[in-house]
Amino acid sequence: MKALKIYKKISAALLAVILSISLAGCSFTGVISNEETPSASISSENPSQSYAEKDLQSFNDFTNEIFKDELSDNTLNLHCVAKDPAKFGIEKYPATFGKIEFDKLDDTAKITDLLNRLSTFKYNELSKSQQATYDILKNMLQTELEYSDLYMYGTELTPYSGVTVYLPILLTEYEFYSKSDVEDYIGLLNDMKRYFTELIELEKLRSKAGLFMSDDIASELVKQCSTFIDENSGDDSFLIRTFENRLNGLTDISQSEKAAFISANKTAVTDSVIPAYRIIIDGITGLMGTGKYSGGLSSYPDGRKYYEYIIKSDLGWSKSMDELDEMLDQYITASYLSIQSILLSDQTITAGLDNFSFTSTEPDKIITDLKKKIENDFPAAPNVNYEIKDIDKSLEAFANPAMYIIAQIDNYTNNVILVNKYNCNYSELYPTIAHEGYPGHLYQHTYFLSLNPEPIRRLLEPGGYIEGWATYAELCAYDYDDAASDNKLFQLLRENQKVTLGLYAKMDMGVNYYGWTKERLKIFLKDWGISDNLDIDHLYNYLIAEPGSYPKYSVGGFAFMDWKNQASSALGDKFDLKEFHKFIMDLGPVPFDIIDKKLPEWITTQKNK
Numbered sequence: 001m002k003a004l005k006i007y008k009k010i011s012a013a014l015l016a017v018i019l020s021i022s023l024a025g026c027s028f029t030g031v032i033s034n035e036e037t038p039s040a041s042i043s044s045e046n047p048s049q050s051y052a053e054k055d056l057q058s059f060n061d062f063t064n065e066i067f068k069d070e071l072s073d074n075t076l077n078l079h080c081v082a083k084d085p086a087k088f089g090i091e092k093y094p095a096t097f098g099k100i101e102f103d104k105l106d107d108t109a110k111i112t113d114l115l116n117r118l119s120t121f122k123y124n125e126l127s128k129s130q131q132a133t134y135d136i137l138k139n140m141l142q143t144e145l146e147y148s149d150l151y152m153y154g155t156e157l158t159p160y161s162g163v164t165v166y167l168p169i170l171l172t173e174y175e176f177y178s179k180s181d182v183e184d185y186i187g188l189l190n191d192m193k194r195y196f197t198e199l200i201e202l203e204k205l206r207s208k209a210g211l212f213m214s215d216d217i218a219s220e221l222v223k224q225c226s227t228f229i230d231e232n233s234g235d236d237s238f239l240i241r242t243f244e245n246r247l248n249g250l251t252d253i254s255q256s257e258k259a260a261f262i263s264a265n266k267t268a269v270t271d272s273v274i275p276a277y278r279i280i281i282d283g284i285t286g287l288m289g290t291g292k293y294s295g296g297l298s299s300y301p302d303g304r305k306y307y308e309y310i311i312k313s314d315l316g317w318s319k320s321m322d323e324l325d326e327m328l329d330q331y332i333t334a335s336y337l338s339i340q341s342i343l344l345s346d347q348t349i350t351a352g353l354d355n356f357s358f359t360s361t362e363p364d365k366i367i368t369d370l371k372k373k374i375e376n377d378f379p380a381a382p383n384v385n386y387e388i389k390d391i392d393k394s395l396e397a398f399a400n401p402a403m404y405i406i407a408q409i410d411n412y413t414n415n416v417i418l419v420n421k422y423n424c425n426y427s428e429l430y431p432t433i434a435h436e437g438y439p440g441h442l443y444q445h446t447y448f449l450s451l452n453p454e455p456i457r458r459l460l461e462p463g464g465y466i467e468g469w470a471t472y473a474e475l476c477a478y479d480y481d482d483a484a485s486d487n488k489l490f491q492l493l494r495e496n497q498k499v500t501l502g503l504y505a506k507m508d509m510g511v512n513y514y515g516w517t518k519e520r521l522k523i524f525l526k527d528w529g530i531s532d533n534l535d536i537d538h539l540y541n542y543l544i545a546e547p548g549s550y551p552k553y554s555v556g557g558f559a560f561m562d563w564k565n566q567a568s569s570a571l572g573d574k575f576d577l578k579e580f581h582k583f584i585m586d587l588g589p590v591p592f593d594i595i596d597k598k599l600p601e602w603i604t605t606q607k608n609k
Contacts, residue, residue, distance in 0.1 A: 059121050059130050063137070063456040064089065066114070070459055074098040075184050076170060081458055083177055083411040088455055095187025097195040100202055108148045115141050129453065132590065136460045139316050139591045147309035150302055152209050156199055157280065158545050159220035163199070164280060168228065168395060172238060173405050173416060176246050179253050182261050189239075189268035192276040200283030210292035211300065216537075217545045218288045224397075225277045225284075231394030232274065238392040239269045295518075296511035296544045307513045310548035315464035315555065316591020321513055324555055325506070331558045332502035335495040342492050352489045357427035359482045363388045363419055366433040373480040374439045379582040381443055382450040386415040396422035402432050404441035409458050412449040415442050431497070434477030439581075440470035448588040461589040468556015469584070471501065475557060498558075503528065505554035511540065512547040559592055560584070563599055570603045579606065 071078040071085070072093045082088055101107075118138055126134060156163040171189075176182050206212050213221070232239060243265045247258055297303035308321060319327075342349065360366045367388065371381065384407075391399050401424035405416040417436045424432065434440055444466075448457075478484060478494035510516040510524065518540045525531055542549075563584070568575045583602045587595065 055122060055125050056127060056130065059126055059134075060454065062117060062121075063133055063454055066137075067456045067459060075188055076167075076174075079174060079181070079184065079408075080170065080406065081409060083408045087410055095184045096191050097188065100198045102201070102205075105151050105205075106148070108145060111141055111145045111148065115145065132587070132594070133454050133456060133460070135594055136316075136462075136590055137456070139593065140313070140460060140462075143309070143313050143316075147305065147312075150306045150309060152206055152211055153297075153300075153302070153306040155203065155206065155213070157203060157213075157221060157284070159217060159224045160542060160546050161549070162221070164221070164225055164228065164277065165395075165399070168232075168239065169391070169399065169403075169418070170405075172242050172392065173418075174246075176250055179250065179257070182247065182250070182253075186261070186264050186268050189265070190272045193272050193279060196276040196279045200279060203283060203287055207287050207290040212287055212291040214291055214294055214541075214544065215288050216541050218284050220541065220545070221284055222281050225281050227397060228394070229274055229277050229281075232269070235266070237269055238394055239273060240266055242392075296513075296516070297547050298511070298513055298515040304513055307509075307547055311551055311555075314462060314548065314552040315559075316462045316593055317464070317559075317596075318593055321509065324551065325509060325514075327555065327558060327562075328502045328506050328509075331561075332499055332506070335498040335502070338495045339492060339499070342488050342495070346488060349489055349492060352487075356489065356493070358430035360430055361426045363417070363429065363433055366430050367417075367437045369482075370430075370434055370438040370477065370480060374443075374476075377476070377577050377581065378439050378443070379447070379578060379585060381438065382413070382446050384413040384415055384442075384446045386417060386437070386442060388417045388419060391418045391420045391422075393422060396420055399423065402429075402436050404436040404445075406441070406445055407449070409449060409455060412446050415446065417442065430481060431474045431477040434480075435470045435474035438473075439476065440473035441466070443473070444469050444585065447585050451586065451588070453588060457588060462591050463552040464556040464559070464592055465589040467552045468559055471553045471557030472560040475561075501550075501554040501557060503530075504550040507539075508543055508548065508550040511543040559595075563595060566599065567603055567606075571606055574606055574609070576606075 068088060068090050071081055071088075072090055074097060075093065075095045076097060078085055078090065078093065082090070085091065085093070115138070118134065118141070121134065123131060123134060159165070171185075174181075174185050176185070203212060212218075231237070244262055247253075247261060250258075253261070293299045293303075297307045300306070311321065311324070317324075358366075360369050367386065374381075391403075399418075399420045402417060402419045405418065407413075407415045417433070419429075436442065475494055475497065478490045478497075481490060484490040507516075507521060507524065511521060516524070518536065521540055521543075522531070522536055525534065525536070564577075564580060567580050583598075584595070587598065
């Protein structure tokens with residue numbers, strides 16, 4: 001019991017420091033190999049083609065059609081995915097954030113049509129990479145159809161990770177490669193009032209259905225929008241400051257055109273962007289008090305079902321919520337016992353917590369160090385460039401400690417990691433950069449794109465794989481610091497981070513699926529010795545404002561550990577960590593059910609080598 005008390009005291013201290021897990025990655029939304037699929041230039045009308053060739057090309061045409069349809073309706077998403085849209089057959093499109101079709105909110109005809117068209121292809125006659133795409137697309141479409149009656153539960157307006165938070169970040173990172181990019185960008189700024197007005201109209205419908213957010217969360221959202229306006233209402237707005245710097249890189253515009261663009265951008269920020277945020281403030285304020293339910297999703301009619309949808313769409317796993325909850329308990333318990341063992345073996349180890357620091361503390365040096373350290377355990381990384389940038393100070397209060405901006409398909413050799421230097425501890429930045437860079441997001445994303453997958457795979461990226469892999473990578477990083485091999489403190493910190501990850505996911509599921517009240521949450525934290533210096537009200541509001549935020553990180557990371565353990569146990573001396581990582585990386589982002597299916601096949605292949 002003495003060791004238990006010591007552990008709880010440590011856990012409370014560390015959890016208080018990392019109250020916000022580095023929710024990393026900025027994303028929108030089968031073995032993939034170097035195997036070539038038929039060229040897009042092959043015509044399905046060519047009588048010399050075999051049936052199989054025609055079917056392969058038809059499948060490519062089908063998935064490329066989906067890719068183009070999805071991206072043509074949202075210029076920001078299009079620019080984030082493709083540097084040169086014309087390469088993908090997208091040449092004419094309006095500058096828009098996309099429109100909400102209010103008369104089709106409950107229309108499932110498109111999903112049903114895609115599933116019907118997908119079923120016409122002969123699965124066994126597709127290439128392996130196409131079969132992977134087929135499996136992923138079918139999994140996602142079936143999930144969307146199964147939960148399509150819950151369309152009113154979703155919202156883009158949340159105070160911590162919603163559109164009003166991430167949009168300014170993506171706009172700041174909107175690179176200009178041509179004059180048309182600048183025109184699209186200014187067009188987007190001028191579309192913001194229309195877009196935000198539609199978001200408020202949707203919130204009014206949610207309000208009528210009794211699904212509007214709580215007043216506490218609404219107040220946080222208003223606060224976030226007000227902070228943005230306060231920081232960006234003058235000429236010092238970062239959307240004005242950063243625009244000219246990006247413009248300077250263009251060579252196909254004259255000085256007079258440059259001056260005109262600068263003026264147009266300033267006008268758009270003043271007359272559209274700032275008023276758009278006021279539309280959100282006024283709309284949300286006017287709807288306060290209309291919510292019929294309080295607490296997490298579990299308190300709403302069909303709320304538990306909607307939470308299941310969030311988790312299922314993120315993970316793509318057939319496991320029940322109870323099975324996932326049990327998985328979390330197993331990992332929390334195992335790490336808890338590991339920490340007890342470490343503390344019992346060295347009673348003085350806790351003294352090192354007060355002034356602990358990873359050997360490398362500068363982001364650039366950490367990236368360089370990790371890229372070298374992972375060479376023995378992970379397949380060779382493609383040769384890419386990366387830039388580490390500070391996030392603008394005006395966004396510090398609501399932005400994550402760090403994030404990776406997912407690179408474009410046709411420009412994946414150029415990458416950006418943003419660090420919120422106002423909201424991170426540099427002495428503990430090493431695993432965070434591992435999460436965002438190597439062997440996390442940047443590595444995984446650029447590795448997979450180097451395999452030249454079908455373009456649609458860029459849109460079919462389950463959050464469980466993306467964030468689970470990055471969390472797995474983050475935990476691996478505790479072994480890569482120069483001092484880690486001779487210092488049990490690194491093992492202690494890693495096990496504590498696993499407990500932390502598990503506890504946050506438990507709280508997320510507890511509040512939103514199992515019906516925990518704020519008082520029940522307090523009891524849970526108290527049982528773990530976590531009560532001092534922790535803002536329970538803020539934590540509770542975060543959990544109900546961002547349901548499902550944590551399981552994709554925690555459950556996702558633990559899932560990769562499970563698969564590694566399964567492979568290691570089954571293969572014994574034949575287990576090769578680098579080959580296992582290659583298997584996972586070659587699959588690319590897929591629903592977890594697919595990994596469950598493919599892993600035994602891979603193990604059998606390894607045994608027979």
